[in-house]
Amino acid sequence: xxxxxxxxxxxxxxxxxxxxVLNRPAEFNAVDVNLHRGLATVWRQLAAxxxxxxxxxxxxxxxxxxxxxxxxxxxxxxxxxxxDESIREGAQIIEEMLRFQLPVIAAVNGPAVGLGAxxxxxxxVVLMSERGHLADPHVAVGLVAGDGGAAxxxxxxxxxxxxxxxxxxxxxxxxxxxxLGLATRVVAPDDLxxxxxxLAQRLAAQPPExxxxxxxxxxxxxxxALAGPMQAGFAAEVVTMQSPEHRERLQALRDxxxxx
Numbered sequence: 001x002x003x004x005x006x007x008x009x010x011x012x013x014x015x016x017x018x019x020x021v022l023n024r025p026a027e028f029n030a031v032d033v034n035l036h037r038g039l040a041t042v043w044r045q046l047a048a049x050x051x052x053x054x055x056x057x058x059x060x061x062x063x064x065x066x067x068x069x070x071x072x073x074x075x076x077x078x079x080x081x082x083x084d085e086s087i088r089e090g091a092q093i094i095e096e097m098l099r100f101q102l103p104v105i106a107a108v109n110g111p112a113v114g115l116g117a118x119x120x121x122x123x124x125v126v127l128m129s130e131r132g133h134l135a136d137p138h139v140a141v142g143l144v145a146g147d148g149g150a151a152x153x154x155x156x157x158x159x160x161x162x163x164x165x166x167x168x169x170x171x172x173x174x175x176x177x178x179x180l181g182l183a184t185r186v187v188a189p190d191d192l193x194x195x196x197x198x199l200a201q202r203l204a205a206q207p208p209e210x211x212x213x214x215x216x217x218x219x220x221x222x223x224x225a226l227a228g229p230m231q232a233g234f235a236a237e238v239v240t241m242q243s244p245e246h247r248e249r250l251q252a253l254r255d256x257x258x259x260x
Contacts, residue, residue: 001049009038010060011046016053016204017197018046022116025061031115032069033082039119040089043096053204055100056196057123058107064132065116070254077247087234090115090147094230097122098219101212103203107196108132108174108183118148121156124215125199126183128174129192134182137169138237141253142246146237151229155222156181 003011012019020042022029031039046052059065076083097104097119106123110132117134120126136149144150145166153162157180165172177183187195203211240246 001045001051003042003045005042005045006034006038008032008035009042011042013051014197015201016051017056017200018049018052018054019056019058020046022057022059022065025059025063027069028063028066028111029059029061029116030066030069032072033086035069036072036086036089036093036115040092040096043100046102047100052102053208054200055102055104056107056193056200057104057119058193058196059109059116061110062131063110063116064106064108064112064120065114066111067114067116067137070250070257074250074254076241077250083238083241087146087238091230091234093119094122094148094226098223098226101215103211103215105196105200105203107192108134109189109192111135114138115147118152121152121182122148126177127185127187127192127196127199128177128183129189130174130186131189132174132177134172134177135169136166139167140169141249142243143240144233144236146230146233146235151226151233153182155225 005011008022008024010021010023012021022035024030024032024035046055076086103125104123106120106126108120108126108128110129112120112132113135114137117136120134136145138145138149149166153166161180164170172180172182174183174186178186
């Protein structure tokens with residue numbers, strides 16, 4: 001199977017297991033235009049791989065994903081075409097992950113922020129390193145948490161708990177993520193990938209049609225529950241992308257990051 005993906009997204013093959021690696025370690029796997037496009041298209045390519053049975057999703061280096069690349073996101077302030085394309089692809093990422101039939105194990109090796117948190121939580125099993133954390137800081141930069149958090153987290157954890165973290169953007173450490181239902185279990189950092197591969201091999205040995213159909217039924221419920229909130233979330237995110245508060249906060253955040 002030949003994959004047509006950007007260098008920022010790497011596929012490793014090990015028998016029936018495919019490991020998808022977010023591969024911008026120097027940028028903490030922040031999602032730029034190429035990685036975003038890769039995340040929108042990789043799921044159909046994996047589905048066409050007839051030898052694949054299970055997928056592991058992880059990040060290279062010390063982070064799972066730091067969320068959106070600040071240079072890329074800042075370009076949206078004056079480029080509505082790029083902004084709208086990012087929203088279209090963002091919806092595609094979530095739709096493709098919900099439609100994808102094979103089990104996906106997230107091996108969250110470090111921070112999973114913004115879109116990084118969304119794609120981690122959308123996986124079927126979420127193994128978190130003790131060094132990992134989740135965060136959705138959209139509101140802190142003047143945006144609606146439209147690409148997953150506001151729509152998806154309340155399906156998994158009490159709404160009162162979701163509200164606090166979505167409104168503040170505060171970090172959710174690994175143990176708290178498990179307590180809230182946003183992760184499956186915590187794993188020692190040095191054991192994370194080995195544990196993900198052990199589970200992947202176990203799932204790969206299950207009767208494939210029974211496993212795929214079970215996932216399809218579960219995700220049918222999720223897709224139905226998310227349909228309205230996701231559409232509303234993305235529409236509201238577009239509106240806030242054009243607000244003066246977002247411009248001011250995003251540029252200040254980018255300037256602080258550049259000065260470090």
